[in-house]
Amino acid sequence: xxxxTPDGRYxxxxxxxxxxxxxxxxxxxxxxxxxxxVYEHLPFYRRHYDAHGFHPRDVRTIEDFxxxxxxxxxxxxxxxQEAHPPFGSYVGRDPDIARIHGSSGTSGKPTLYAISRRxxxxxxxxxxxxxxxxxxRPDDRVQLATVYSLFMGGWGAxxxxxxxxxxxxxxxxxxxxxxxxxxYRIGSTVLITTPTYALHMLETAAAQGRDTVNSPLRLxxxxxxxxxxxxxTRHALERGWGIVVRDMATTSEMTPxxxxxxxxxxxxxxxxxxxxxxxxxxxxxxxxxxPDGQSGAVVYSHLRRRxxxxxxxxxxxxxxxxxxPCRCGRSYPRxxxxxxxxxxxxxxxxxxxxxxxxxxxxxxxxxxxxxEFRIILERVGALDEARLQVEHAPDLPRESRQAxxxxxxxxxxxxxxxxxxxxxxxxxxxxGSIERSVSKAKRVFDNRPKFRPG
Amino acid sequence: xxxxTPDGRYxxxxxxxxxxxxxxxxxxxxxxxxxxxVYEHLPFYRRHYDAHGFHPRDVRTIEDFxxxxxxxxxxxxxxxQEAHPPFGSYVGRDPDIARIHGSSGTSGKPTLYAISRRxxxxxxxxxxxxxxxxxxRPDDRVQLATVYSLFMGGWGAxxxxxxxxxxxxxxxxxxxxxxxxxxYRIGSTVLITTPTYALHMLETAAAQGRDTVNSPLRLxxxxxxxxxxxxxTRHALERGWGIVVRDMATTSEMTPxxxxxxxxxxxxxxxxxxxxxxxxxxxxxxxxxxPDGQSGAVVYSHLRRRxxxxxxxxxxxxxxxxxxPCRCGRSYPRxxxxxxxxxxxxxxxxxxxxxxxxxxxxxxxxxxxxxEFRIILERVGALDEARLQVEHAPDLPRESRQAxxxxxxxxxxxxxxxxxxxxxxxxxxxxGSIERSVSKAKRVFDNRPKFRPG
Numbered sequence: 001x002x003x004x005t006p007d008g009r010y011x012x013x014x015x016x017x018x019x020x021x022x023x024x025x026x027x028x029x030x031x032x033x034x035x036x037x038v039y040e041h042l043p044f045y046r047r048h049y050d051a052h053g054f055h056p057r058d059v060r061t062i063e064d065f066x067x068x069x070x071x072x073x074x075x076x077x078x079x080x081q082e083a084h085p086p087f088g089s090y091v092g093r094d095p096d097i098a099r100i101h102g103s104s105g106t107s108g109k110p111t112l113y114a115i116s117r118r119x120x121x122x123x124x125x126x127x128x129x130x131x132x133x134x135x136x137r138p139d140d141r142v143q144l145a146t147v148y149s150l151f152m153g154g155w156g157a158x159x160x161x162x163x164x165x166x167x168x169x170x171x172x173x174x175x176x177x178x179x180x181x182x183x184y185r186i187g188s189t190v191l192i193t194t195p196t197y198a199l200h201m202l203e204t205a206a207a208q209g210r211d212t213v214n215s216p217l218r219l220x221x222x223x224x225x226x227x228x229x230x231x232x233t234r235h236a237l238e239r240g241w242g243i244v245v246r247d248m249a250t251t252s253e254m255t256p257x258x259x260x261x262x263x264x265x266x267x268x269x270x271x272x273x274x275x276x277x278x279x280x281x282x283x284x285x286x287x288x289x290x291p292d293g294q295s296g297a298v299v300y301s302h303l304r305r306r307x308x309x310x311x312x313x314x315x316x317x318x319x320x321x322x323x324x325p326c327r328c329g330r331s332y333p334r335x336x337x338x339x340x341x342x343x344x345x346x347x348x349x350x351x352x353x354x355x356x357x358x359x360x361x362x363x364x365x366x367x368x369x370x371x372e373f374r375i376i377l378e379r380v381g382a383l384d385e386a387r388l389q390v391e392h393a394p395d396l397p398r399e400s401r402q403a404x405x406x407x408x409x410x411x412x413x414x415x416x417x418x419x420x421x422x423x424x425x426x427x428x429x430x431x432g433s434i435e436r437s438v439s440k441a442k443r444v445f446d447n448r449p450k451f452r453p454g
Numbered sequence: 455x456x457x458x459t460p461d462g463r464y465x466x467x468x469x470x471x472x473x474x475x476x477x478x479x480x481x482x483x484x485x486x487x488x489x490x491x492v493y494e495h496l497p498f499y500r501r502h503y504d505a506h507g508f509h510p511r512d513v514r515t516i517e518d519f520x521x522x523x524x525x526x527x528x529x530x531x532x533x534x535q536e537a538h539p540p541f542g543s544y545v546g547r548d549p550d551i552a553r554i555h556g557s558s559g560t561s562g563k564p565t566l567y568a569i570s571r572r573x574x575x576x577x578x579x580x581x582x583x584x585x586x587x588x589x590x591r592p593d594d595r596v597q598l599a600t601v602y603s604l605f606m607g608g609w610g611a612x613x614x615x616x617x618x619x620x621x622x623x624x625x626x627x628x629x630x631x632x633x634x635x636x637x638y639r640i641g642s643t644v645l646i647t648t649p650t651y652a653l654h655m656l657e658t659a660a661a662q663g664r665d666t667v668n669s670p671l672r673l674x675x676x677x678x679x680x681x682x683x684x685x686x687t688r689h690a691l692e693r694g695w696g697i698v699v700r701d702m703a704t705t706s707e708m709t710p711x712x713x714x715x716x717x718x719x720x721x722x723x724x725x726x727x728x729x730x731x732x733x734x735x736x737x738x739x740x741x742x743x744x745p746d747g748q749s750g751a752v753v754y755s756h757l758r759r760r761x762x763x764x765x766x767x768x769x770x771x772x773x774x775x776x777x778x779p780c781r782c783g784r785s786y787p788r789x790x791x792x793x794x795x796x797x798x799x800x801x802x803x804x805x806x807x808x809x810x811x812x813x814x815x816x817x818x819x820x821x822x823x824x825x826e827f828r829i830i831l832e833r834v835g836a837l838d839e840a841r842l843q844v845e846h847a848p849d850l851p852r853e854s855r856q857a858x859x860x861x862x863x864x865x866x867x868x869x870x871x872x873x874x875x876x877x878x879x880x881x882x883x884x885x886g887s888i889e890r891s892v893s894k895a896k897r898v899f900d901n902r903p904k905f906r907p908g
Contacts (some may be wrong), residue, residue, distance in 0.1 A: 022487050051609060098616065099622055100623040149626035155624075168552065170603075174602075174603075178604075181563075
């Protein structure tokens with residue numbers, strides 16, 4: 001356990017507050033060591049670098065790293081595991097594997113994660129630093145409503161909670177009523193889960209007649225989905241639970257190296273640039289770093305991980321970064337709006353670009369709208385049709401119910417047209433009629449015929 | 455990590471092989487320390503001991519411990535948590551709680567377990583010793599098909615696997631087809647789960663057309679249920695998976711202090727008497743220790759745990775013990791037939807005592823019988839009626855199917871009559887028609903009216 005300032009403000013003050021130039025001098029050294037290591041010992045990287053005419057010695061500055069190191073993608077990792085089972089030829093030199101986990105495997109076959117004992121121990125410190133940044137302290141009781149199975153998300157949060165020295169209550173996701181009974185009985189002060197599940201817990205607690213605003217919780221930390229940085233979702237969680245909301249979402253392939261964490265200033269997640277070097281690059285040119293504030297593709301690099309290290313992993317996520325000083329005193333840059341959408345989640349509807357998170361943001365700003373919705377896309381003749389099914393709030397007035405619902409539907413359609421330029425056909429459905437998820441919600445059903453190039 | 459003999463036979467040779475007298479000298483000291491600690495600091499114990507006129511100084515020998523220390527029961531713990539929420543007045547002196555878990559809560563309200571940081575770290579060693587005794591080694595890949603949620607079972611096995619230095623793959627229970635895909639893909643060498651789930655995995659693997667006898671597994675360690683010490687179940691697992699089967703079942707209230715573990719001799723679980731002092735006492739007199747080989751009630755005492763220590767916990771389980779020397783060289787006594795049934799699982803049918811495990815043992819000895827069954831008890835008039843639904847094996851011959859099934863039913867009924875003296879009405883049902891459990895199977899449905907005393 002460590003919290004090395006008298007007022008307990010930082011997990012590691014020297015590391016978190018040092019000047020950028022000092023940090024980046026260390027970062028450059030780490031980059032050079034990692035590149036030399038992967039080139040010498042990890043055939044996956046050597047082949048890739050050789051094929052691109054890149055050699056580690058070409059990196060003499062941090063700028064070189066962006067300009068010269070070829071990116072890798074999830075598909076490349078998947079192909080390499082296929083060719084070099086089970087963990088790929090990027091598993092590391094003589095790894096003493098402590099843990100095996102895997103991706104959700106949307107293609108049906110999960111990508112396997114192998115983490116060495118050294119890395120598993122060290123990542124606990126990184127996770128503890130992140131949770132401490134979000135406000136967790138050793139005297140907290142932390143309810144971890146996260147799935148403990150193949151996927152990594154919850155395991156990293158548990159590891160960090162243990163290292164930080166707080167009490168861990170890793171109950172898993174599901175059995176919501178029992179989960180709530182235990183939250184109140186134990187007096188959990190911190191909840192870690194996905195925004196989707198926290199909203200579902202809120203509804204269930206309200207249905208049980210609980211005073212959620214005065215629950216034992218004081219802090220919620222949200223992982224697995226970008227929701228906590230979406231103002232509407234954040235406010236619904238803050239108001240409903242009476243808690244401080246902090247975002248700690250990252251790209252699932254990077255967990256448990258969850259190096260994004262929001263401080264008490266609440267103005268976006270800090271990025272631990274001395275653990276995972278995070279770049280925002282041009283979507284069409286991954287060698288071009290974007291300036292502060294400009295939105296682009298997120299590229300991640302493990303600076304210290306030796307088992308399955310990701311170097312310039314092109315995540316498919318979109319965000320923007322800011323080096324504006326933060327009043328918390330940390331010198332790390334921030335992602336002011338979180339990681340706000342997967343580029344590959346972006347929908348093209350009637351020729352326009354729309355993120356599901358935009359729709360969510362719009363809905364949460366309208367009183368009377370519930371928390372669950374679905375976007376259903378169909379092709380009618382040659383045209384896209386966009387339907388939105390959305391629940392009304394549980395407290396809909398009993399009288400003139402139909403008129404209320406009709407009016408709500410019109411307001412939603414107008415708002416979406418303004419925010420996304422798309423005319424949605426809106427169906428307001430009963431509260432509770434859309435199936436709840438215990439982890440990530442599936443909200444887009446794209447039934448249009450696919451174009452298959454080639 | 456520790457494996458302190460040149461041939462790696464023991465986790466801790468000095469501890470495991472020392473003479474009984476030497477061990478018991480230490481045990482007596484630990485008992486006296488624990489009694490003094492709980493009497494001074496844990497109001498639950500002080501009240502209980504005062505009410506029984508017992509004082510810790512009364513224990514001068516190991517025999518005194520059995521003869522003088524009053525037992526505690528699950529109901530007493532439950533009542534104490536009700537009166538002193540959330541963890542009871544036996545939680546420990548200033549406990550720095552690392553983990554909160556809970557019982558399955560058959561009464562609807564789980565008993566809460568709170569484990570201090572010191573105890574959580576030390577129990578990892580105990581679990582590692584147990585897994586090492588069962589045959590796990592640091593180069594194993596251990597698939598932990600156990601639920602990670604409120605209940606403790608799987609968490610203890612994971613903790614021990616980590617401390618032992620093997621690779622942990624804690625995938626959880628469920629999603630059986632994916633679980634099997636990953637077992638073969640990763641090359642898991644050890645499986646830890648319940649006997650019920652391992653049998654279900656076996657059936658699923660057979661349905662997938664896999665060669666289970668030549669699976670990557672070499673060893674199965676079974677927890678959560680007594681099945682692995684029941685010869686029929688053990689043989690089905692050994693033959694089906696082509697593995698060595700080792701039992702590590704204990705009473706759920708004691709996990710993760712799972713101090714029973716079967717060695718390479720395969721003749722019952724060793725009892726780590728220097729961690730949890732385990733007594734077999736008269737069912738009707740808990741102050742009377744039973745001699746070697748005689749069956750009775752199991753009473754457990756934590757010798758080192760300081761947070762929520764159990765001292766003379768009357769588990770409700772039944773077993774017998776043997777101090778016969780074991781060829782493995784460990785001086786710990788053994789439970790030659792495992793922990794073979796809960797006294798409170800015992801059914802009284804038509805006035806006769808029957809354990810569900812007896813029925814299971816009988817069924818597994820009959821060729822053509824599948825692995826799943828249910829006992830359904832009803833009251834018809836003033837009489838008990840006992841029905842048994844049991845699946846036939848998947849490979850039932852196609853011709854004369856009805857005749858085969860009828861004949862099978864008769865054989866089963868005859869066998870049960872012989873083994874249990876009860877006439878069961880047997881219904882042979884289709885393979886796969888009885889719902890599978892991912893953890894402990896519910897096999898008894900007692901629909902008889904209950905007598906409620908008082």
